[in-house]
Amino acid sequence: MSKSIQLSERTSVFKSQMKQSRKQGLIPAVLYGMGKDTISVEVNEKEVLDVLRKNPRAILQAVTSEAGVVPVLIQSIQRDTLTGKLIHIDFHHVNMSESxxxxxxxxxxxxxxxxxxxxxxxxxxxxxxxxxxxxxxxxxxxxxxxxxxxxxxxxxxxxxxxxxxxxxxxxxxxxxxxxxxxxxxx
The missing domain is CATH 2.170.120.20 (Ribosomal protein L25, C-terminal domain)
Known part of the structure; x- marks a missing residue:
């Protein structure tokens, strides 16, 4: 869990706004799990690609303004079928005391x-x-x-x-x- 990743609260809800965010290198994502509410967030594309190259199933320390620092796992990734670029990521909050x-x-x-x-x-x-x-x-x-x-x-x-x-x-x-x-x- 040594790798830390910054998750910013997502304010863009329209498709055009999310497309603009992707152009700026921010990937729309959600953080869910452990009985908590789902949070819409954005994550830096370079940070995620770095994690995916090194260990795609690593447990990360996600830093969020709403939930604080929480251990997360990349649950699923959506990619553009033609370009292979990241479109959306699901982060799952992990309970470190349960298997x-x-x-x-x-x-x-x-x-x-x-x-x-x-x-x-x-x-x-x-x-x-x-x-x-x-x-x-x-x-x-x-x-x-x-x-x-x-x-x-x-x-x-x-x-x-x-x-x-x-x-x-x-x-x-x-x-x-x-x-x-x-x-x-x-």
Whole structure:
């Protein structure tokens, strides 16, 4: 929770006003959760893009004039379908004393032995759902796949998280597998 982000109360309610705000680098957003009223806010686009690059699921310290300093999580992001620019962001107020459900991105490291031998790497899942306390939420998990041979697969149950992190995804789900070239063509 080391990253702080400034949320300013949004006064613009009309589409034209929000379009003007976006031109000035401010993204319309809402802050909700924990039985509190929803607050319409604006956030600096550069700050959000910086957070999204480093850790999109980080718990941030949101500084607001109405709610003070509150821990938040980026719940959802709307982007323009053509340009990819941010249009709207939902921030969810996080209760630091209750466990929460979230997703953890899995990064596959190394080159599998099976790929070197002519196999094809097929990734089925890039993230898993977990439940843990907010301060124990891992930003990502790196998995070494260099030992996988042709025909091998990595299941969700093969992942080892630190204590306090419970995996909610199906433990029998295949995350990654090494297939022969003939299987891939069929």
């Amino acid at each position: 929460m459900d979230s997703k953890v991105t899995i990064h596959f490291a190394g080159e599998a032995v099976g790929v070197k031998a002519g196999g094809v790497l097929q990734v089925e899942m890039y993230e898993v759902e977990v439940r843990c306390m907010p301060d124990q939420l891992p930003s990502a998990m790196e998995v070494d796949i260099s030992g996988l041979a042709i025909g091998d697969q990595l299941l969700v149950s093969d992942l080892i998280f630190r204590d306090g992190v419970k995996v909610l995804s199906d433990p029998h789900a295949v995350m990654i597998q090494i297939k022969t070239l003939q299987e891939e063509e069929a």
